[in-house]
Amino acid sequence: MEKLWFKSDYQEGACPEILKRFTETAFEPLSGYGTDIYCKSAGEKIKKAIGCENAQVKFICGGTQTNQLVISSMLKSYEGVVAAQTGHIAAHEAGAIEYSGHKVLTLPQHEGKILCEELSSLLEKFWNDDSHDHMVYPGMVYISHPTEFGTLYTKEELTKISAVCREYKIPLYLDGARLAYGLMSEEAELDIKTIAELCDVFYIGGTKVGALCGEAVVFTNNNMPCEFVPQIKQRGALMAKGWVLGLQFDTLFTDDLYYRLGAHAIEMANLLKEGLVKKGYTLYADSPTNQQFVIITNEKRDELCEKAVFENWEKFENGTTAVRFVTSWATKRENVEKLLELL
Amino acid sequence: MEKLWFKSDYQEGACPEILKRFTETAFEPLSGYGTDIYCKSAGEKIKKAIGCENAQVKFICGGTQTNQLVISSMLKSYEGVVAAQTGHIAAHEAGAIEYSGHKVLTLPQHEGKILCEELSSLLEKFWNDDSHDHMVYPGMVYISHPTEFGTLYTKEELTKISAVCREYKIPLYLDGARLAYGLMSEEAELDIKTIAELCDVFYIGGTKVGALCGEAVVFTNNNMPCEFVPQIKQRGALMAKGWVLGLQFDTLFTDDLYYRLGAHAIEMANLLKEGLVKKGYTLYADSPTNQQFVIITNEKRDELCEKAVFENWEKFENGTTAVRFVTSWATKRENVEKLLELL
């Protein structure tokens, strides 16, 4: 029997709708570097979806690249970016932000989220410090939504964080690598329009939501850094065949495909979560999105390893392990059921 | 009537063989970040094709990114890379090499190529200069093959350049963005095995030869920089779905597809070149590959603009312009014929 894969939301290829359009357009000549009709059309659809006429949209191949580009092009040389200590840029991007010359200023994480009060206190402390000329200026705030723990900011939380950023005149950046799964969660308080309203820049993840690759960066209010295209090029992030990204997002934002893919993953995740709870398992984090974390004994884990592929998240001293199961647009219901049987 | 596109070799999507495999594998779960079976298989096929058991192969999304990564990971901080003044890294990558902290040390270009004698003289002069501690150390040599002018190094030329690099113990790096078109040219003296033998690192271009995106970097003799994966990640160049690149190269290196795609473009280019010569046009550069440069009057150029898409290469004071027509794996014979009719 083949193994059951629940390792990540980027373990399968692209959704059929996208592959179909690649086939249809294979011999259609297009202008390079993101100047084509599909990038334009995708940008328009996204602007409509988020309700911002003044938004500017660019497509980038991957998430770390997007974070590096957005952060380094928006910060001044003496500024750093504030993030949770578990934020992707702080923990799992091999120092990509520092490689671009900037410090990640960390805040404690609370199920992957930062607290408005702690952010506010960091900023206040910095500006009250007489020697802040010798310190890194906090020049931007980074959050991920859903977070690395699958959790979501509430509307109140994001509103307050946004207000602090605006008070201190620093941009708020939301990493939406898994945005579809955050938007379609039953517990979601934030729709994409509200996110666009409260953030200065965010990205809509494609790689983890049915695209071969690609993230759509959205500057929400005419605030794209000047001469952004040479800045993309300079970082090696300008694709010759830019439409490879544009065409995918054009597809994702046609007929609500992006949301439908998100909804499917959430349905599968809920099925899994309910099954786990029913079986009496303890959840490691109470995630309302497509990443589910559960604590199992090491024996169970080893046994399961034979038949399923998943992530070991954290090992505890008492002989148990928190493991992560991830659903996606590609997850099959029968595989969730089989996984529950195995557990 | 639709316009005839001869603007570039990255104006169309992906070849059918590649799209077919994307469709076949869409729901196949795979491990991330280039650790999958297709990257492995593609690497093995490339190693076999180039005849190097000790080669190491990695797949990167685009050309500028590849150049930035290879050069910055192989140079020491105080070293620069030697290139022709018209080399892609010197002229058309928005300063991506300098962004990574390194200078491009330029040599004069001779139809896009560097001369072994001038390289040798630059190196000798540097090492004989008493104040070379105040200068940028030449730490690598970059050439493109075919060059930006469509020209090719002869076997003797590359052998001599390689010998100089080995004498000075600095790596020779060949940018093969259009390698297929260089290999299949009727005037080609260099096959891929000889290139692998004479160079320390080179890349096999996919973006311009039928892939959606992707370049295969080959370190020819166990000389990949240590901890290369975190270095890729740190530059934002590690794709989550690494097999998107691996699968494409696995296809390109199956049943000689890469060479067949190259041969088609060359056939189309030759058809065009012969037609141009027959009609009495003056060639701007005598290119044996898929880029053809021809001098036309400005009137002709403006007229042609209405019906075809091509690149204005250089404008002259005497009322003429050098224009570039590019063929590729996707060029149709009838379109070449139509273009010749228009000229």
Next chain:
Amino acid sequence: MEKLWFKSDYQEGACPEILKRFTETAFEPLSGYGTDIYCKSAGEKIKKAIGCENAQVKFICGGTQTNQLVISSMLKSYEGVVAAQTGHIAAHEAGAIEYSGHKVLTLPQHEGKILCEELSSLLEKFWNDDSHDHMVYPGMVYISHPTEFGTLYTKEELTKISAVCREYKIPLYLDGARLAYGLMSEEAELDIKTIAELCDVFYIGGTKVGALCGEAVVFTNNNMPCEFVPQIKQRGALMAKGWVLGLQFDTLFTDDLYYRLGAHAIEMANLLKEGLVKKGYTLYADSPTNQQFVIITNEKRDELCEKAVFENWEKFENGTTAVRFVTSWATKRENVEKLLELL
């Protein structure tokens, strides 16, 4: 009455011995960029003082510059440096390490020191993490001695930290901006030879110990990065008149001047500390070196501000403040006595 200055150990100019030699040599022609006889002589004296024949010594103008240079030239691009969260490079160098492309990986501080156990655990955890290719490699350990709190590592502590570094084959770097004051403390367990033995690289601070400017970087065992001079130049840190630094260190390491300057500051600090304790003040940190931290009421602090210059270190909610008084080679006994009278 003039104010009493206890603000820092870099508030006065240079000691008379140094100024005398500047005057004596003003018209002596010398070769540039550190190739002069005084740099050579100073280097020899330092090598003798530390008992390392294989040491290599270079002189750099300032502390942040030295840290940036040493760390960025010794780390590989994908590596970061481990430091206490209160370490100078982590907190007070305006992101100079990140500017050079590297992350500072922080450990908790214990009166300014890192614990061997916590270092060991960080390294073990990194190497056991399956996804460490996505993380910053710990490539060096940075400690300051005395620390930013005036505290000192014991011989056992440094020996254990050194052993961990050697086990993991990463260099141990000691920032000795105030080294003289650490060496001459009554509680000092570490002499300069032991430091040289246990560390791979360290710097002997001049700026805070009687020089106009200058720090002596010591690579203890033929481990200076290759082509170090162009690396210094490239970072803007190579002084044309290199002997300005060499001559000062040549003076400091003649007739034990460096130690005598250190001893004087310690004597003054002890006088102050004893006076404070006698008067019943609570010390904020128990520093055995030239920085003394004491908690006073805010009224006292405001009153004292009129007559003395010192640093506010930390404000507490209960109406008190920790303040810092610093002695140096230039501190006059009568001023310490006057300060005690004011308190």
Next chain:
Amino acid sequence: MEKLWFKSDYQEGACPEILKRFTETAFEPLSGYGTDIYCKSAGEKIKKAIGCENAQVKFICGGTQTNQLVISSMLKSYEGVVAAQTGHIAAHEAGAIEYSGHKVLTLPQHEGKILCEELSSLLEKFWNDDSHDHMVYPGMVYISHPTEFGTLYTKEELTKISAVCREYKIPLYLDGARLAYGLMSEEAELDIKTIAELCDVFYIGGTKVGALCGEAVVFTNNNMPCEFVPQIKQRGALMAKGWVLGLQFDTLFTDDLYYRLGAHAIEMANLLKEGLVKKGYTLYADSPTNQQFVIITNEKRDELCEKAVFENWEKFENGTTAVRFVTSWATKRENVEKLLELL
């Protein structure tokens, strides 16, 4: 007999006036990092000397550091700096500009100078190029005055270059490492006020004009980059004892000392030049400042090497060498006469 040194203008220490003030102020406590009274006073004197009320002045330790700081803090990330191919930043700073991420865009040199017409043409060509998003934006112009060949810009030349810069809205930066020698040349057309008027930023060299170290950076019209102090710190260029620089410039700009030092060197250079011409030597470049270049036979050169220290500038195939003799504030008349005797 001791050798006659004419190797550089940074081969001796500091002028007596400066050393005297170091001695007088050695025990005067001062606030750190350039916030002291001497930096303030020196800045005021310089502002008065250049006739710019809106100027902002900062003191930096050395020339390469100053160039790196000024250029990297004024350029946007995607911009490069235009310079003569023999400009110090292009040729002799070990890639310090590229280390900071920016390309040096070179123009041909004409006795060390750039031509306004060639600058204008470079800028026009860039902005007319359809693909300039793939190129490095010219964001600043760098000139040295005197140049590396001792030559001077005429008033007309600088006025025209300045006009081009203002037309294209990019700053003009003048490297005045040897400014005093340019100002006091008999052929000087440019006084310091005119330079301040025509340039956006320039530096007044101290290291080569009697200081131990130090350059005064002048932003001529309230155009200092925002948060410049943390930017200085971040690059390791903020001296703790900032007054070491301020005090020296305060001295240099008291009683016209800076100009008097310059005038002396020029007098000595003229004496030497006239002597050389009288003896029938061919000058390599016709320098009106303190660097003199003359062509001598290799036999003469080897003979002279025994008794004098000077720079070999360029070796020719016909058995001759261009050598450089440099005078300075410290050059003694008798040594010039002895040198002429030897020649």
